[in-house]
Amino acid sequence: MEFYQCDLRLLDHVAAVRDIALGAVGVVGATVVGEAFHHFSPQGVSGTVVIAESHLSVHTWPEARYVAVDIFTCGGLDPRPGLEYLYRQLRAGSCRMQEIVRGLPDDVEGEVLPSDVLVMSRLGEPVRFAD
Amino acid sequence: MEFYQCDLRLLDHVAAVRDIALGAVGVVGATVVGEAFHHFSPQGVSGTVVIAESHLSVHTWPEARYVAVDIFTCGGLDPRPGLEYLYRQLRAGSCRMQEIVRGLPDDVEGEVLPSDVLVMSRLGEPVRFAD
Numbered sequence: 001m002e003f004y005q006c007d008l009r010l011l012d013h014v015a016a017v018r019d020i021a022l023g024a025v026g027v028v029g030a031t032v033v034g035e036a037f038h039h040f041s042p043q044g045v046s047g048t049v050v051i052a053e054s055h056l057s058v059h060t061w062p063e064a065r066y067v068a069v070d071i072f073t074c075g076g077l078d079p080r081p082g083l084e085y086l087y088r089q090l091r092a093g094s095c096r097m098q099e100i101v102r103g104l105p106d107d108v109e110g111e112v113l114p115s116d117v118l119v120m121s122r123l124g125e126p127v128r129f130a131d
Numbered sequence: 132m133e134f135y136q137c138d139l140r141l142l143d144h145v146a147a148v149r150d151i152a153l154g155a156v157g158v159v160g161a162t163v164v165g166e167a168f169h170h171f172s173p174q175g176v177s178g179t180v181v182i183a184e185s186h187l188s189v190h191t192w193p194e195a196r197y198v199a200v201d202i203f204t205c206g207g208l209d210p211r212p213g214l215e216y217l218y219r220q221l222r223a224g225s226c227r228m229q230e231i232v233r234g235l236p237d238d239v240e241g242e243v244l245p246s247d248v249l250v251m252s253r254l255g256e257p258v259r260f261a262d
Contacts, residue, residue: 033177038164
């Protein structure tokens with residue numbers, strides 16, 4: 001997931017980014033088993049949360065008001081509720097999501113098609129989530 | 132990256148998986164700034180390494196002799212040398228790599244094409260790396 005035009009004030013604060021990351025873990029119903037967060041100099045935060053269902057990662061580029069998030073899940077856990085949560089918490093102006101199939105050969109042998117990428121909105125177009 | 136037919140003895144040992152993950156970080160020339168590893172009951176290891184250039188994650192499924200690794204890099208760091216290192220260290224029988232473009236709209240607006248997925252080998256076909 002890419003989040004654009006995010007609230008600049010959030011992206012350089014490790015505590016704020018960590019709270020949002022852990023909030024997203026909760027929204028998708030995952031269980032935290034480990035975490036690591038780091039603040040970069042002069043700016044930016046990277047963090048990972050190991051969950052029982054795999055992991056979540058977050059990287060912020062305050063200078064670009066851009067945040068990249070991965071939610072890697074297994075066991076039938078749906079990461080998509082995290083998209084809206086993160087979009088709202090980061091006060092993003094637009095976002096983009098790619099869904100990548102991973103796993104054993106029976107799961108991944110097929111070609112990746114353009115339709116595998118769900119573009120929620122493009123820059124400058126506000127996202128409308130279902131009510 | 133997906134690694135198949137891996138050495139079963141490695142995949143359930145958190146120290147072994149951590150050593151291999153940190154070795155891959157070294158091979159690609161990245162700098163560690165944080166880490167979190169977890170051993171699951173009854174089996175399996177998940178771990179993440181936060182690097183100055185983003186992150187590496189690893190998840191093992193010993194029951195399937197399968198390991199999933201992500202190397203998320205920025206700043207021009209090439210993750211591909213990690214593929215051969217991981218393939219050899221995990222004693223994998225085959226592997227598969229997908230390269231996913233992330234970033235600002237100018238970087239990601241294009242469609243994802245099947246040619247973006249580099250399939251190094253399929254199950255049962257040993258991988259030949261360049262000498």
